[in-house]
Amino acid sequence: MLRSPSRILRSCVAAAAAGAVLAGCGTSSDDAAQGEAEPAARTEVTVEPIKAATELTDTKGAKVSLDEEPERIVCLFALCDDILTELGIVPAATNSAVLAHPGFLGEEKAKEVDVIPGGFIAPEVEAILSHKPDLVIGLGDTHGKLAPALKGATTFWAMQPATWEDSVGYLRDTAALTGRTAEGEKAEKAFRAKLAEAEKTPSDRTALIIYGSDENFGVATPESDVAASLFPKIAEYPWKSRGVEGSYSLEEILARDVDVLFVETMSFGDSDGELSEKLAKNPLWSKIPAVRNGDVHEVNSEVWAKGRGTRSLGIVLDEATAALR
Numbered sequence: 001m002l003r004s005p006s007r008i009l010r011s012c013v014a015a016a017a018a019g020a021v022l023a024g025c026g027t028s029s030d031d032a033a034q035g036e037a038e039p040a041a042r043t044e045v046t047v048e049p050i051k052a053a054t055e056l057t058d059t060k061g062a063k064v065s066l067d068e069e070p071e072r073i074v075c076l077f078a079l080c081d082d083i084l085t086e087l088g089i090v091p092a093a094t095n096s097a098v099l100a101h102p103g104f105l106g107e108e109k110a111k112e113v114d115v116i117p118g119g120f121i122a123p124e125v126e127a128i129l130s131h132k133p134d135l136v137i138g139l140g141d142t143h144g145k146l147a148p149a150l151k152g153a154t155t156f157w158a159m160q161p162a163t164w165e166d167s168v169g170y171l172r173d174t175a176a177l178t179g180r181t182a183e184g185e186k187a188e189k190a191f192r193a194k195l196a197e198a199e200k201t202p203s204d205r206t207a208l209i210i211y212g213s214d215e216n217f218g219v220a221t222p223e224s225d226v227a228a229s230l231f232p233k234i235a236e237y238p239w240k241s242r243g244v245e246g247s248y249s250l251e252e253i254l255a256r257d258v259d260v261l262f263v264e265t266m267s268f269g270d271s272d273g274e275l276s277e278k279l280a281k282n283p284l285w286s287k288i289p290a291v292r293n294g295d296v297h298e299v300n301s302e303v304w305a306k307g308r309g310t311r312s313l314g315i316v317l318d319e320a321t322a323a324l325r
Contacts, residue, residue: 043196043233047189050172050181059169064157069179070134074116076123076146078302079161080137082309083171086187087180092131095123098302103315125149135177163222163229164195167309191310198317199233203324206256207235208290211264211305212275215282219248220264226308227316234317235260235324250284260323261290264301274298297323 055065073089075081078096085104091113099110114131118124125146128136133154138146140158150156161167168188175184209220209228220228223241231237238256239248265275276296279285290296299319303312 043192043199045189045192045196047185047192050175050184052179052181053176056173056176058157058159058173059166060160062158064155064173064177066135066155066177068134070155070177072131072133072135073178074128074131074133074136076116076128076136076138076143077120077159078306078312079139079159079167079170079308082167082307082311083174086171086309086311087175087178087183089178089180092133093128095120096302096306098307098312101300101303101315103303103311129153137174161226161308162224164226164313165229167226167313168192171310187310191314194314194317195230195233198321202233203235203260203321205235205259205324207231207237207260207262207320207324208239208253208256208258209262209264209304210275211266211301213266213272214275214278217275217279219253220305227304227313230313230317231320234321250282254284254287258288258290259293259295261288261296262304262320262323263296263298264305265298266301266305295323 052069054068055063057063072092073080073084074093075084075091076095078098081091081094081096081098081104084091085099090105091099093114093116095116097110099105099113100107104110105113116123116127118127121142123143123146128146128150135155135157136146136150137157137159138144140160143156144158147156147158159170161170168191171188172184175181175187209225209231210217211220212218219239221239221241222229222232222237228237228239242248263274263276265273276298280291285291297319299316303315307313307315
């Protein structure tokens with residue numbers, strides 16, 4: 001079975017490595033029957049000015065208040081790293097590996113950024129506070145439980161992106177709080193222009209993004225996966241969330257005649273092989289048109305699955321449109 005994605009986008013997969021059951025992870029969005037995606041509206045390329053602020057209500061309605069512009073920011077998930085990179089800021093410490101990607105800082109410079117121990121699910125509070133952060137940014141439904149422990153010592157900002165529009169909103173909010181308004185406007189404009197250009201000539205090929213580490217892998221859907229939220233604009237992408245514990249059968253995948261398949265391998269510790277290699281053992285896998293025709297693309301999960309910001313999504317667009325031609 002192909003599992004539906006979770007709203008925390010990959011943290012349940014990480015939890016599976018610690019003994020949790022992947023089947024228990026699902027979206028909290030309303031159940032949606034499988035069907036063709038609604039036609040996507042054209043992307044607006046005009047960027048509204050961003051005003052610097054020390055207090056704001058973020059793109060999802062949460063209030064954030066700081067005494068002054070933050071100088072030391074700790075990132076507990078990759079969207080934070082993505083946003084800071086777009087704004088020309090290096091985090092005081094991080095909990096992701098996306099900075100090592102050549103489209104970000106690159107391996108050598110990324111080594112200069114301290115890594116918070118404890119892993120994605122349970123980063124160590126003492127380690128976070130040792131960096132004397134002015135602001136800590138985490139994924140709401142994963143790191144929200146840290147808020148009480150951080151209260152009084154720093155400001156904790158819980159983000160919860162589900163679509164590319166959410167990510168752009170968080171970019172704008174962070175630009176306002178850090179005073180990097182020009183950088184934020186530039187990054188947003190560049191991304192919008194790239195997406196608008198890509199949607200001028202959408203592919204008529206059917207695409208699919210899957211993620212996981214073994215046979216219990218999931219289908220990324222536009223309702224709750226940021227990278228997947230781009231795909232209805234650039235390809236045929238007939239995958240919708242089926243709610244908590246919803247799933248697609250391999251037979252359903254076959255029936256959709258997937259032309260191009262993108263695979264996000266989630267590895268834990270030492271890599272034990274790519275997801276596509278593991279699935280090749282299943283005789284049904286070889287019947288998918290994309291597999292038969294050699295159009296299976298193993299992609300960088302740090303960027304595709306975890307990045308979620310405009311820099312990561314720009315890379316996703318470049319790689320996806322090239323593969324979909």
